Amino acid sequence: MAIADAEALTGVTRARVNWTPYLLVLPTLAFLSVFFIYPMAQAISLAVTDPPTGALTWAHFRRMSSDLYFGQAVRFTLIITAIAVPLQVALGLAIALLVNTRFRGHTVFLYLTALPIGISDLAAGMIWLSILTERGYLNAALQRLGLIEQPVVFLTLERPEWLLAAIILTELWRATAIVMVILLAGLQLIPKDYAETAAVFGAGRWQTARHVILPLLRPSLQTALIIRTILAFQLFATVVTLAGRQIPVLAGETYFWYSLYRSPSVASAYAVLILLLSASITWIYLYVLAPKAGEVRL
């Protein structure tokens, strides 16, 4: 609008305003308003109002924070995110670099590693549940190899650290691929000239990767980190499948408050908490990973 006004002032006819970009973003904007902004506003209003009177209240947040599962849900969500996301990014980067060397058969390898992207998180949870339960594939294999006599109960509430390990393993298997795809796309955007120039100046492989490739890959890394962290805060189905409510997580509690306790207000309070967490983490990533002055950007 500002441009249009400026042009109108300088006496140029309005017909020359180029509306195409606005028309092009309109569907996206409409979609976002209907399916994201409106529900978000509704969730926030549910979380801070008293249902019968409509008065402002903090009661739902108080109820949320005094709940038996709240403290653990915050703790476990942060622990899982803190362990799984760096591992996913490191592993994704390693695979992306490997695929980018274009070794023989790298396309087959790429498709195989990208396969889990197509599997829903619930299905991934079920797959790993069938591997890890007492009568699962892992125990069967170990028994056949003669490594154990009796099946080992991996998923037991007496060993929460094993439950956590199972969840993180499943998350690694399920979500590393998406990181890899984002980073691979980023790598393929980097012109070969940079690496060749580095080689001319005598940089080794490691030095090239550290000082040339990684800085140039920053935008992709940023995207991958933001997406993975936000999704980690929404982590739910794999956890519920493998660990029930022994490992409570924030998104799971949101679901339980809505569907088990039938309290949309407290569920919304949880949703608002997840929103705040995601927003602040995204902001931190954008701030920390922003290129410093004098750095090259593609």
Next chain:
Amino acid sequence: MRSLRLASLLGVTMLVFGAGAALSAPAQEVVFTSNQFTPVTEQEWARNTLLPKFTEETGVRVQFTTENEGPYVDRLLAETKAGKGTIDVTGTLHGIFPVFIASNAIADMTAVQQRLDARRDRTFFPDLLKVSKMEGIQAFVPWMQATYLVAARKDALKYFPAGRDPMRMTYDDLLQWGENVRQATGQRRIGFPAGPRGLYGRFLHGYAYPSFTGSQVKRFKSAEAVEMWRYLRRLWGVTHPSSFTYEFMAQPLLLGEVWVAWDHIARILPALQERPNDFVVLPSPAGPKGRSFLSVIVGLAIPKTADNPDLGERLIEYLTRPSTQVMTAQGVAFFPVSPEAAKAAPTGGLKVVADGVSAQAGAPDGHTALLPVGLGARTGEFVPLYVDTFRRIAIQGEDIPRVLVDQGAKLDELYRATNAPCAPPDPPQRPCVPD
């Protein structure tokens, strides 16, 4: 060439006539929602076996949607709020009807019931009809009923405490049984559906509490309750440590992870159907105050906003017909609500269940507990209070009396806020609060 032309002519003719037939008689449709039959196998059975027979007979298509309690209740209440709806018939647990009544969402079924009675081909068990009347109206027509039982592998019976009768099992027997298995095999083979969507909470408030204290709510903090929680802690010690992931006990029973399981009959049935000769069904255990079990009653109602209440009534007539009730029992192990249907002899896996059910219902020390009603919109908070209590006591190892005081205060607040009456076996006081 000639035959090809003939075939295409035939094809076109069929198309025209087919389309014509479809246009001339607009297909009628009745919309049926429920929070029962949510497991995929049950949904399939409802869509492929139960409802097509109705369509065959009447030409009315049934659009059947089954969802978990949350979205299910919300859809009907949203239609009520909007003042116009699509749902013609809805079927759910009797404990959910107060939520609908509180929002004025469902019609009084008295007239429908009278027309069903006038057909003279079915009667309903009088105690079920009594439960269907609440807040001055008949909230639903009884549809089917269910309960929870113990299923066990036959080869686990050799570990059952010597000299005791499994058909008259007590809670002490159950603990000893688990202990014997553990000593013999080194494994914990008793299982409970303690996963997030499992029904373990029903075991706590409808089975253990009334069997140990004679009450679901009033004696929540009593000395007997403290005793019961001590017992449950010990029982948890012989319970399979993956129980917190179980939601349907048929699966761990079939896998052999669990040898003795307590669950809803519909959630045990798949194991019995697959291997009817390997399992027995036993009544739930008895405690110091008798053998308490929950009677789950499922009813059918017509929303006030229904588009086609007449078609809805036809569907209700079909679903409560004795022959349909027998079919339902054979298919998904929900038992009849009519004596005419209850007479039919069950076969296969269902026979195993029926034996267990009659042993439970006919036990001299047996008594029925009912799901709580009257908590309105806060109905969903009741069961989690018991499950949280269990978690704090048995898993986190907190001090029993202190937890009971804490959780009892929440129960107190819930009942006072909703002014709800006690459900049997507690006396019908209002509000129902822990002593």
